[in-house]
Amino acid sequence: MTEPLIAVQHLAITFPNNHVFKDLNFDIPTGDFLTVIGENGVGKTTLIRALLGLLKPTAGAINYYPNKKAIKIGYVPQFRNLDQEYPLTIEDFVGLNLKGWRPWLSKAEHRQVMTALAVTNLKKIRQRPLGMASGGEKQRAYLAQAIVQQPQLLILDESTASLDNEMKYELLDLVQNLNQTSQITVLFVTHDLPLAKKYGKHYLALRPGQQEYGRVADMSVEQLKEASDALNV
Numbered sequence: 001m002t003e004p005l006i007a008v009q010h011l012a013i014t015f016p017n018n019h020v021f022k023d024l025n026f027d028i029p030t031g032d033f034l035t036v037i038g039e040n041g042v043g044k045t046t047l048i049r050a051l052l053g054l055l056k057p058t059a060g061a062i063n064y065y066p067n068k069k070a071i072k073i074g075y076v077p078q079f080r081n082l083d084q085e086y087p088l089t090i091e092d093f094v095g096l097n098l099k100g101w102r103p104w105l106s107k108a109e110h111r112q113v114m115t116a117l118a119v120t121n122l123k124k125i126r127q128r129p130l131g132m133a134s135g136g137e138k139q140r141a142y143l144a145q146a147i148v149q150q151p152q153l154l155i156l157d158e159s160t161a162s163l164d165n166e167m168k169y170e171l172l173d174l175v176q177n178l179n180q181t182s183q184i185t186v187l188f189v190t191h192d193l194p195l196a197k198k199y200g201k202h203y204l205a206l207r208p209g210q211q212e213y214g215r216v217a218d219m220s221v222e223q224l225k226e227a228s229d230a231l232n233v
């Protein structure tokens with residue numbers, strides 16, 4: 001068996017008066033496309049924050065292989081429409097997190113930006129102000145920004161929730177392509193069961209006080225029904 005990229009072991013996270021996780025266990029194998037589903041308030045965002053290292057576990061551990069420093073994580077947030085006046089061009093926006101102390105990009109960084117723009121089909125419109133781009137183009141710009149540093153893990157946090165159907169599939173086709181060609185491991189948090197089924201290799205269904213983990217292909221009709229009832233789809 002190959003070593004996982006991340007192993008979550010006996011994870012507990014507690015807020016005052018709220019045990020979000022008591023004993024959460026699952027692996028994220030390298031190259032996986034893991035979909036995380038669960039009703040509102042069950043702890044999906046909390047899990048992402050813990051994986052990003054923004055939240056300290058109350059108990060248990062999140063182990064990264066070979067080590068935490070070696071794992072870069074790209075994050076694509078939920079789609080929120082940006083103001084039309086948002087001044088940065090798509091290209092500037094994609095390169096934003098690359099700039100250290102210099103206000104400009106090095107040649108190598110510029111090449112990284114161009115690669116991310118090409119992969120997300122944004123090269124032709126890279127000089128367009130991001131505020132003037134369509135919803136799908138804006139979300140592809142967030143994806144480009146998340147992959148520019150060639151992360152090992154890409155987290156999509158309900159990133160398709162406010163997109164129309166065509167744009168959802170367009171975005172996830174790109175992500176699937178990255179997953180298959182560049183071996184980027186994907187963690188996709190969604191309420192959308194058809195999307196979870198189409199793109200996911202494994203699923204993690206979070207329920208209050210319990211979890212279910214398995215291969216999407218092995219999900220039984222009853223499990224699907226249960227999941228869709230919980231998600232109200």
Ligand SMILES: Nc1ncnc2c1ncn2[C@@H]1O[C@H](COP(=O)(O)OP(=O)(O)OP(=O)(O)O)[C@@H](O)[C@H]1O
Pocket residue numbers: 015016018020038039040041042043044045046047
């Ligand atoms: N910093 C915090 N302090 C106290 N309680 C918190 C904190 N963050 C989250 N919670 C609580 O923990 C629970 C899980 O929240 P979380 O945002 O992770 O759920 P979620 O599954 O992402 O929900 P949604 O689908 O609505 O985004 C909720 O009851 C929430 O109110």
